[in-house]
Amino acid sequence: MSWRTIDRRTAAEQDLGPGLNDAVKEKIRSFFPRYPTKRAVLLPALHIAQDALGYISLRAMRELAELLELPPSAVLDVVTFYTHFWTHSRGRKTIVLCRSLTCELMGGGRVREGLEQRLGIGEHETTPDGQWSYMTEECLAACEHAPCLLINEKLHKGVQAEDLDRILVDPENDHLDMPRSTLFDAPAETKP
Amino acid sequence: MTFGRVLMRHVGVPNSTSLAVYKADGGYAGAARALQMTPDDLVELVKKANLRGRGGAGFPAGVKWTFLPKDRTVTYLCVNADESEPPTFCNRVLIDSDPHLLLEGVLIAAYATRTTVAYIYMRGEFCEQFHILQRALDEAYAAGYFGHNILGTGHNLECYIHRGAGAYVCGEETGLIESLEGKRGWPRIKPPFPAVEGLFRKPTVVNNVETLACLPHILTRGLDWWLSIGTANSKGPKMYCISGPVNRPGCYEAPLGLTCRELIYGADFGGGMRDGKQVKAVFPGGLSMGALRGDLFPKPPDGKVDPKQDYDELDCALDFDDVRKYDLLGLGTAAAVVVPEDADIRDVLLNVTRFYAQESCGQCTQCREGTAWMYKIAQRIRAGAGRRVDLDIIEETSRNMGMIPGLSICGLPDGAAWPIRTLIQKFRREFEQRIAAQEPGAAQSLIRRTNAAAYELPVLHGRAVQPAGGTFATPLDVAPPR
Amino acid sequence: MPKIIIDGHTIECRSGIPVLQAALEAGLAVPHYCYHPGLSVVASCRLCLMEMKMPNPKTGQMDWAPKLFPSCQTPVRDGLEVRFRSDPVRENQQHVMEYYLLNHPLDCPVCDKAGECYLQDYTEANGPATSRMVEDKTKNPKKDIGPHTLLYQDRCVLCSRCVRFCDEIAGTGELAVVGRGSRCEIDVLPGQPLENPLQGNVVDLCPVGALLDKGFLFKQRVWLLRSARSVSPADSRGQTIWIDYNEAGIHRIRPRYNEKINEWWISDEARFGWKHVHRPDRLRQPRIRQGVALQPARWEELPGLLRAPFAGVAACASPAGPGGGARLAQPPSLLGRGQGEGQGIGPLAAVLSPMLTCEEAWLLAKLARSLAPQATLVLGHVPVSGHDQTYPNGFTIKAEKCPNRRGVETILQHLGGPTASFQEFLAQAVEGRFRAAYVTGGYPDAWVTDPVAAALARIPFLVVHDLFPSALDGAAAVQIPGAAWTEREGTFMNCDGLLQPFERALPPLEGVKADGQFFYELLGQPGLFRAQTVRETMAAELPQFSEVFIPRDLPKRAH
Amino acid sequence: MRDDDIIVLKEPELTPAERLYLPQILDGLKTTLRHMFDLQRRHAVVHQYPEQTREDTGELRTANYHGVHRLNKDPDGRVACVACFMCSTACPAHCIHIEAGESPWPDREKYPVQFDIDELRCIYCGLCEEACPVDAIELTPLYELVSCTREELILDKEKLLQIYEETKGIKPRRNPPVTDYGLTGTQGLDVAEPNMKRKV
Known part of the structure; x- marks a missing residue:
């Protein structure tokens, strides 16, 4: 098609962005007992993923979908609905x-x-x-x-x-880590 | 005034978020008392107290609890801490200073509804508050107020905080439920109501933070104390917020029925306008409930005062009933924002329409398209290319959305329509003055070139709309694009 | 059966359906987008709102409620009184239509949905003539979301039917609504395209031209198409379809509602399984072997050419003595290769392809048996690929990729006598037991494997009736071009024994005769082949064929 | 042959008065008589064509004369037609044949790969012109349509575009191409970015 169309069928490797490491995934799994369905963990999981990566990359969406047994588009759906989540990288x-x-x-x-x-x-x-x-x-x-x-x-x-x-x-901006409880604190080694 | 603060009694108290301070002041006594009653008695008590929900709609909490099916096995309690209504911050103040009051309310409500799992849905923007509440919750767990076999009564309750991520519509109870289930916060169609089929398709109660914070006080201070506060149909204390250019913006507790004027000018409350300005308009219940005229209403050009239209509305009592006399949707969150005399009413319109265009969830057509259209029109009016017919269009559009005429799934479009409609109705004269004063050629760049004809077509088929009049007497000479 | 009152008319309807469905089935043109009887109800388009009588809380009398109710969400109950013809309802429809058109591009001239677009129809019926929005419309990009599908986002009305289809019917959930409010879009996660085996249905589901089929894109305007009721030969389930065609040929296939089999959906195999009909290498002329090469022949001479050798072979096999080999049109040497005649197996075989209709199979079987009572009847090659796939709502795609295996089997069982499976037939053919065979094909894909070709090459007088040239051409004494299923009429019996008729869409390709007509002529029957007539004769012997199943015809827009 | 392929036409019933045919004959005679006795207008009825053309007498109304078709061009010089098939749908003589295809241009989607008009079949009713949503097909004032073979009078896209070049001086394109975007012209390029990057 020579007229302007966005190709959604493929995603280039470099556009997928960073993925989640095992510590983050383990953190997400620790939320499973709180809810009767795995899907309900999606919002906390996205918070954790965003804490870890700074934003929700395409690869993270795929991995979250796999982790929570959801179709990948369901993660995209939720990520874009809430203004809190960034789908492209952001500043420190x-x-x-x-x-x-x-x-x-x-x-x-x-x-x-x-x-x-x-x-x-x-x-x-x-x-x-x-x-x-x-x-x-x-x-x-x-x-x-x-x-x-x-x-x-x-x-x-x-x-x-x-x-x-x-x-x-x-100068305080540079170490603006809130005294977090253990809830959404991404595992330390994954901090950007 | 001899009213003693109860909901806000810990504001300003040092270290008030700790369990020790809270308990020293008789904390968790209400919960202890409640746990000795049967759940049904407790529901009956709350019904008698006529505790009306503080979230905005004012539905009695006790009645809501009785809608739960009798033969239920699992019940969920959702605490609505998704306080997203602009100028509202009373929940934030409450959690900031007294998180245990909320937790005690959760405990009582959970016991009354035989709930074993409670979720506190907290908006994503509450960062510090989340940590405060989480610490308080950890403390309460450690002290045995949550978890297994609470205080030896055999009642179990797990409580989790669930953070939202920035969506106004998740403050709607079914939107909140959907969001909790890990979906987009699209409100559900009703019936079934959450009390029958809510979170995870199980019976669910959704209550506001402030509503739950009232429960411990009803139990400890008794029904008579409670019923002695407020007006005939609106009982109990209420947290009022006031913001904008007043001398003392903030959150104040008062019995229901405080008037708007008191809230702005009262020495205990807003303390009057900053720099002695006058009030142009007040949104007394959060944005969604509509606007009241301030001291300064637009004077008719000929100086004649129309008694039907030209009066200020600051004497409106902020309770669940009186507000309707002033053409407001309801009490809402009782959070007033004051628009000063020097603000441009077009800016206010722009801000309000933008908010709803931004926050509409996109499910129902009227709301999705209508709010965006109103925003586009407001942008154009602000840019100095308004027409008088635009005011008619906005007003008509605002009439054609919302749950009250049955046109939408949730109440968000009602909340969008009311402030916009009341702004246009009550400040139409000022809008028209602004439109009359604008550059005649300004519209050209802002009006779609291919639809020039629509500029002159204010009539929707089959429905008479006021004659266009408009700013420009002659049709626009629209050049074709090259 | 509850009775409800719509606009003062009492209507009897099925219980458990929404008022909207009842109204649509009664023929009322109630506008709606998001409602689809096969999907969950979301009540988000707010176009089907109605007025309803409710008990007035003050007086206790039944009275029109002051608000509107979504008719898709309100189940019917006996005595319910609603109305669609009232000012509030009409006003709401007008307003909603105006909202829909605020940002919808007016590009109907290039939109493939034009002509069957809900937005066009509803705007014409209910909408305002002009838009009062004078600002620029929101423009959204077009998206390529899958191998077969394009998404024109700015035409989307966010009815979310496609999303619900992927979630509920296909169970794969590739599509999602992204964004919020007026910025909502339909999208897939990049790199996870829409490619489930049912995805084509989203194009039919889309009430506007947002989702389009790449294969049909820009090809035809829908008002230039005619539709024929047909049954898909793609698998043995017998999905009912509409074939949309015009004088230029077939353009697309759409699902035809069938409450017993495929409901509102069809598989992509059925949807795209017509391309072979227009393949340029289709056989177009009967040919007979003269010397080494196959030479064109005329249809008129074929019955004589065929009957004689078959009868001759049959006579050879009979104990009565030597047959009329001399009368054969073929060089005797060609016939003479066949040697053995098995016990109880006639030297003549007819291979009935499961692609034949019941009527054609019946005629061919009758023909073979009339020429040689001991003729072997063979069920042709049954193509199977993979396993049956069942989807969350029960939609099944069968592994058996032919429409009429069961129909042919029923006929063979009834006729009795020597029958064989295709494998047995091949084995016997390798042994050289057959002296003549009539082999029918008609498969969309190449089906002649090397063993098949080798086995059939042992048959001295081989008649091949097929759509395309194949490896059998070298062995065939006579090659007859077949007609595709779109060019024939008849019935298919599906895997569950359901007998479904279909009509002809196209005339047979130039130079080709419909199979049934040719068999008719071979049998010496006068006149035109009509499937119905043949079926009636069959029904006299085989009661299974006395009744066919024709799905309910639903009014337009009632799906 | 399907049953609905057969169209049964019924001859209209004539009333007894119509069967006389006299009123019609008289009606026709009236016109003849009027011309016979209207001396003043007699000269205007007959032209000495081809020595004297209608351009010479100034009677050719170029704005609405129904002559040979042309295909207009958009401001970028491309064929303005969007291959919507409206003209061929409207055409009572079925003389327009279009084959649509994907356009080679980034700002438009559909264009006619082939566009043929059989000028011999055409009845010059102008319905195609009426039907066209982008005013791409127009009837020109050219009426001298001659050729040596019938095939030459089946005009293809190139020929029709050439006629536009020849006639745009006599008859300017009626409406400028200002229909909604995407159909003609260079509009529609400012497409918004995809949602992923546009969350505001």
């Missing part, structure tokens, strides 16, 4: 910007502009040095501190466009 630090009504009224739009200007990227893009990605969410449920944003899992409250310089260079 991800900024989640709130764009709910309160945040916009309180100056969220300017924060977003400032962010795009400083990082030079659009939504769902990554800076060339692989450090930053950003996305917007409809509401972070921190409206009393609007406008607010998340860097990895740390909430920054009452951020104005002028504060961005300070927030972006904050």
Whole structure:
């Protein structure tokens, strides 16, 4: 077909991305007793996989499907439905910007502009040095501190466009590991 | 006001998330009391308390529990902690400061419904809250409040936290159930209702965080205390949220029936507007419930005040009934966002339509296509290429979606239609002023070239729509694309 | 049988079906997309909404409820009163149609679905004439999702029928809805294409032109096609099909509803199993051996040419004495090679292919027996590949890839006398027991293996009646071109003994005579071969053939 | 032969008044008589063709004259036809034969591989022009249609496109190609990216 068509029948090896290692799979299997069906483990499994790989690669989707005994498309279906999951690789630090009504009224739009200007990227893009990605969410449920944003899992409250310089260079960003419980903590050796 | 905070009594208390602090303050006494009653008595008690669900619809929790089939073998309890309604954050505040109150509520509800497995469905954006709750849960397990043979009563309860991943529609109970089952959060068709066939096709109860947090207090403080709070049909304390440009944005607990004006201007609550601005509009129950006119309503050009239309609506009492008099969908989450006088109403419309276009799940046609269309129109109006007929189209579209006229599977399109419709209805004059003031040529670049005729066709077949009027008197001269 | 009232008319319907199905079967044109009787109900298109009478909570009287109900989700119950002809219902239909067309491209001229597209029909019946959306439409890419299927995403109305089909019927789940809200799309996981053996059904299921068959793409407009009721010869289950054809030939095959066998679906084998009909190397002329080569012959001379040698062979075999070998059209040397005549086995054999219809097999068997009462009747080669495949909802693809093995067997059993299986026949042929044989083929694929060719080469007077040239050509004394099943009429008996008639779609290829007609002429019967007439004569002897099964004809859009 | 292949036609029943045939005869005579006695218009009825053509007398209305067909080109010079078969469906004389195929261009899908019109069979009714959704087929004011053989008057795609080049000066293409995207012209190239990368 000479007109424009996307070929979905094949996926090149380099597009498949990284896969899950045994520790991650074992972690996922540890969730099986919690639910009566294996399918119900899909959402926790995706969280674990994203913690481990940074995003959900095509190979990870296939492996998860195999692990949970699902058709592979079912994983794709769920991954694309939820905004939390990335289907392409992202930076080491991800900024989640709130764009709910309160945040916009309180100056969220300017924060977003400032962010795009400083990082030079659009939504769902990554800076060339692989450090930053950003996305917007409809509401972070921190409206009393609007406008607010998340860097990895740390909430920054009452951020104005002028504060961005300070927030972006904050050395704390580099070790923003939340005190995780054992739930979604990907096994340590798989951390990127 | 002599109302003592109960749901929020631990806000600001140091180390309040620990079991020790919670127990020192009489924690888990309600659960202990409940475990001594029979489940049926407990259900009866909650029914008498007329505890109406705090999630938005206000359905009595006790009645919901009685819908469970009598001969069930397995029951699931789902806790709806997917608090996604914009400007709502009371669940977050509650979990932040008092996770054990929620867990105690879970325990009581699980006992009342004879549930042995409970899932707390928590939205993906709650990161810190997830860890707080998980720690609290681990503590409670260790202390024997969860697990096998709780406090020696022979009742078992496993409780798991299940994290969502960013989908508003998973706050709908069947959407939540689907999501828990590892599918996309497409709400299910009803019947069967979750109480009969819910999670994993078993009878299921879905309750909101705040609803469950009320249970320990009903048990420890008694029914009389509970019934003494609030208005005739809306009993108990409620957590109100206020955000936007007010002096003290935040979450406040008050008996049901607080008025909107009190919430904004009351010294105990919002503390008045920042910089002495006036209120243009308030969304008093989360976005979905619709907008109220503020102090500053658009004045008619001739200065004549129409008593039917030109009044502010801040005296609306925020309970389950009074809101309907002001053409709101319901109480919702009682989370108010204040739109100040200097905000452009078109921005508000754009934000609201974008939210629903973004969050519509895509199942029902009216909602999937309608929300996206309204967003496109709102974008165009914001860009300065609006027409007066667009307001009619948006309003008509908002009437043609939702569960109330039976046109959709879940209530999300109702929630989408209400704020948009009330915005257009209550602020139409301002929209029209904005449209009248815009650049006449602006529309050209934004209107599909191949469908120029539609620009002049405001009439849907068989249905009279207001004459177009529009901004532009003459038809657009549309050049063919080269 | 519950009775429901639709728009004031009382309708008796099957119990346990939704109101929508009852209405459709009663002939009402209720628009709908997502509902399909073979799939689960999702009630997401919101187009089939109706008004329903419910007890009014205030008065207790039955009254029209103030809201609409999806008729696909409401089961029928006795006394239910609903209406589709009312203003709220019509208004909703208009609005939904407007929503559907907001982003749907108006490319009907190049869309293969045009003419049988639900969106076209419903828009014409219910929709507004113009769209009020003046913004640009959302454009989505086209996707190549499988070896046979293309997905035109921007035409999709997200009825999710295809997704449910893959999940529930095929059980393979290759398709999924991806994305959310107005950004929803149908897609496969890259590298996991749609290629299950039932995948072609998603194209029929698609109510709009989103899923298209690559083989049919751009070939014809559907309103230029005619449809013939047929039965697929692809396997022994006898899936009922529509053959869509026009003067240029067959263009596609669609499933024909059959409550006993294949319901709404067919396998890809049946769907794509017509390509051989138009293969250019089809035999087009009868030929007889003269010297070494086969030379063209006229159809008119064939009956004489064939009857004489067969009768001669039969006479040879009889104790009465030497036969009329001299009267044979063939050089006697050619005949003389055959030596032995087995005990109880006639030297004449007729190989009845399981690709023949019951009527043709009957005529050929009768012919053989009329010429030689001891003629050996042989059930032809039964092609088998793999194992039976059964899908989650019970759809089965049989390993036996011929339509009428059971029909031929029934006839052979009834006629009695010397019969043989194909293997026995081959073994006996190798021993040289046959002096003449009439071998029918008609298989879509090459079926003559080397052992078969070697065995049949031992038969001095071999008549081959087949579609394509094969390794038998060198051994055949007479070669007769066969007609494909689309060019014939008759009945097939499926593996469960169900007798199903099918009609002719195309005229036989130029120069070819339909098999039944030729056998008729061989038997010396006057007039035209009509399957029905032959079947009636058969039924006098074989009661199994007195009744055929014809599936229910459903109204348009009732699937 | 299937039963529905047979079309039974019934001759219309004539009423007794119609059987007289007199009204029809009188009706015809009326026209003849009118021309006989209308001296003023008599000269206008007959042209001295070919010495005098209708172009010379200025009576040829180029905008709607039903002459030989042409196939229009799109702005990129390609055949505008999208091979939808509408014209051949509408054609009462069955004189249009189309074979469709995949287009060699990235912005369009379908185009006519073969497009033949039998000008001898054509009755010049113009229904094809009406039916065309992209205004690709149009009737030109050319009426001098002559050839030495019948085959020459079965015009193929190249010939029809050539007629467009010859006649676009006399009769411009009626409607610009602004139907919905994908059908004609260079639109439709800005297709959105696939969903995988577009989750916003």
